Amino acid sequence: MAVKSFEVSDPVISSLKGFALANPSITLVEGEKVLFRETSSDKVAIISGGGTGHEPSHAGFIGEGMLSGAVCGDIFASPSTKQILNAIRLIDAKSNGVLLLVKNYTGDVLHFGLSAERARALGIDCHVVVIGDDVAVGRAKGGMVGRRALAGTVLVHKITGAFAEHYSVKYGLKGTAKAAQIVIDNLVTIGSSLDHCKVPGRKFESSLTAEQMEVGMGIHNEPGVNVLEPIPTTEELISKHMLPKLLDPNDKDRAFVDFDKEDEVVLLVNNLGGVSNFIISAIAEKTTTFLNEEYGIKPKKVMTGTLMTAFNGNGFSITLLNATKASKELSANFPEIKSVFELLNAYTDAPGWSAGFFEAKKAPAIDHSILHTEVKVTEVGNYDFENFSRWMKAGAEQVIKAEPHITQLDTQVGDGDCGYTLVAGVNGIIGGLDQLSKTSLSEAMAQVSDIIEDSMGGTSGGLYSILISGFSHGLIKTCTEKNEPVTADVIAKAFSFALETLYKYTKARVGSSTMIDALEPFVQEFSKSNDFKKAVAAAEAGAKSTATFEAKFGRASYVGDSSSVEDPGAAGLVEFLKGVESAL
Known part of the structure; x- marks a missing residue:
């Protein structure tokens, strides 16, 4: 299958021009592909770079x-x-x-090194520091080449840049280079990816099958050191294949930095370009948990972001900086610096550096006494809890059974999650039955409304939560005494009130191809006849009618022709009602 991607002519120059347009304090020298800012004549300047494709590194x-x-x-x-x-x-x-500051790749080292030599010949005070933080290519395989440079490069940029800004007037170029080397000596990184990236202007190529992934992936599409097949869970990938390469002291080929339990550590989870922010944040949590549980390490600072990429690389890397050891070495050489965090948290206006990376203000404490912990409404409606439980379970079982059909409908007119959302809702109800009021239906339904909102989420969760909350309020309006038994007439009036409540918050009505097409006929028929079976039949007829007209609400209203497909929300409601009917 071909990989689709956006392509532009002259992508490198266009990208650099676009970056300069978005960051007017940075100047582009187009003919040289050089970007630079205003500098101070009394401070050391820092230049980095390399091949493009790692944005926001390095220009960012x-x-x-x-x-x-x-x-x-x-x-x-x-x-x-x-x-x-x-x-x-x-x-x-x-x-x-x-x-x-040069990443440890042969071409970069040679060209930057030769440039430094020529600069010195011109009388320019110039020094080179080579960055290497990768542990995947160990000592034996890396040989004389050394460690590759990965996302840890960005931490070197930040810490060394802060040193140059605040201390290079005193310590000069030699001191700034020393500070950079201290950071590098305390950095380790490991990457992993599900596949290679798509390079603009080139055909996508990968030797990996759909069942394989790589550990030790670099940032230039070069292969990793291990191919994993089958692909492990993300948790297993982190705990079994990545962290041991960073932290196992017995792996002499890769134990580049020692970590003790009492050491302060910086954790950086870097997105190689193609992973969602949602998953990157989840990976950070899982990594932090494993570090604490398996190694006794609790990171003092956790950083996540898209910093050192390989275009749309479908992977991530984990970087650890031993801040305790780096701080001790910095203090020994530069007494004014007590901690590496002073430099890491120092101000920068670099566009690629997130505001969230600066030193955080103290987080507020949680006042648990004011949190919403219990649903309390007027207790009316004496009901048979055992029968109610049986009906709810039957309705839930029917929805679960019908989920594939509901999902199939939603894949045609929505985003394919309706069946899963309804199952989450009914599972929430069943799981919370034991916590419901056993004597008051109004209170029990208010509690169910709360459960629905928590377990379903999304638009469906909100609509059902409002409906059921309205039903609870309808019971309170209808019942004149606390212990008044719940009759069919009471239920009918409460349903009518619930529908009116729902109509305050949605403009959907019969003919809109939504759950309303099943709900309103059900409520109207039950109010007229007090016959649940007839009401379910009316709901089913209403649901089937949605396959004869276009949707006016929800995603179905703009994903294409929905006029021949039954609305999945209406179908799901009918399935629940049919399940309840079977248990009556």
Whole structure:
């Protein structure tokens, strides 16, 4: 199957121009693919760069307290020596020395290194620090090459940039380079990906099957060190395949940094480009839990984001910085610095640096006494709880049985989740039966309304919660005495009140192809005849009628032709009612 992607002409230049347009304090030298900001003549400047395709790295980290400039090569290709040297000359004109932070890839190291040599020959004070944080390619396989640079690079940018901003006047280029090396020596990263990325302008290629993924994935589509088949759960991937490579002291090939239980640690979960923010946040929670449970490590700072990417790479990396050891080394060399967190939390206006990464204000405490913990309404409506439970269970069983059909309908006219949402709702009711009031139907229905809202979510959850809450209120309006028994007439009046309540919050009516097409006929027939079986038949006829006209509400109203498909919400309501009918 072909991989679809947006393509543009001259993607590298277009991307750089677009970045400069969005960040007017940064200047683009188009002919050299160099981006830079205003610098100070008394401070060390920091330049990084490399092949494009890792956005927001590196241009996104140009800013006060971070990078001074970035040199951009073509896609996944090192910039030329000419480009880099011109960047050095341009930025050095208003700086006190230039530090090159270089990712440990052969082309980058060679070109940045040669540029530094030429810069020094021109009388420019220039130094190179090579960044390597990957543990996947261990000592044996890495040989003389050393560790690759992954997402830990961004932490080096931030901490070194803050050092240059606040301390380079005193400690100069040599001190700034030393600070960078201290951070690198205390960093470890491991990546993993479900597949390779799609490179603009190139055909998508991958040797991985649908049942395989890689651990140790780099940021240039290079293969990982392990192929996993079948694909493990995300939890197993983190706990069994990633964290041990970062933290196992017995793995001498990869134990680059020692971590003790009392050490303060920074955790960075980086999105390689193609994973949702939702899942990245979940991965951060799972990783934090495993670190604590399996290694006794409780990260002092957790960072998540899309920082060092491989285009749309469907993967993520985990980076750990031993902040305790880094802080001790920084303090030993620079007495003013008590903790690496001072530098990590220092201000920067770099556009790629999230505001959430700065030192957090103290979070407020929870006053549990004011939280909504219990549903309390006027207690009326003496009812048979055992029969009620039996009816609810029968209705739930029917919805669960019909879920595939409901879901199939919703895949044609919605987003395919209606069946799952209804099942979540009925499971919530069944799971909460024991907590319901056993003597008051009004209170029990108010509690069911609360359960529905919590368990279903979305529009359906809100509508059903309002309906059932209205039913509870209808009972309170109808019953004149606390212990008045619940009769068919009382139920009918409460249903009518519930429908009126629902109509306050939705404009859907019969003919809109929604659950209303089944609900209103049910309520009207039951109010007229007090016959549940006839009311269910009226609801079913109303639901089937929705397959004869276009939807006017919900996703079905704009996903295409829905005139020949029964509304899944109406069908789901009918299935529940039919289940209840079977138990009467």
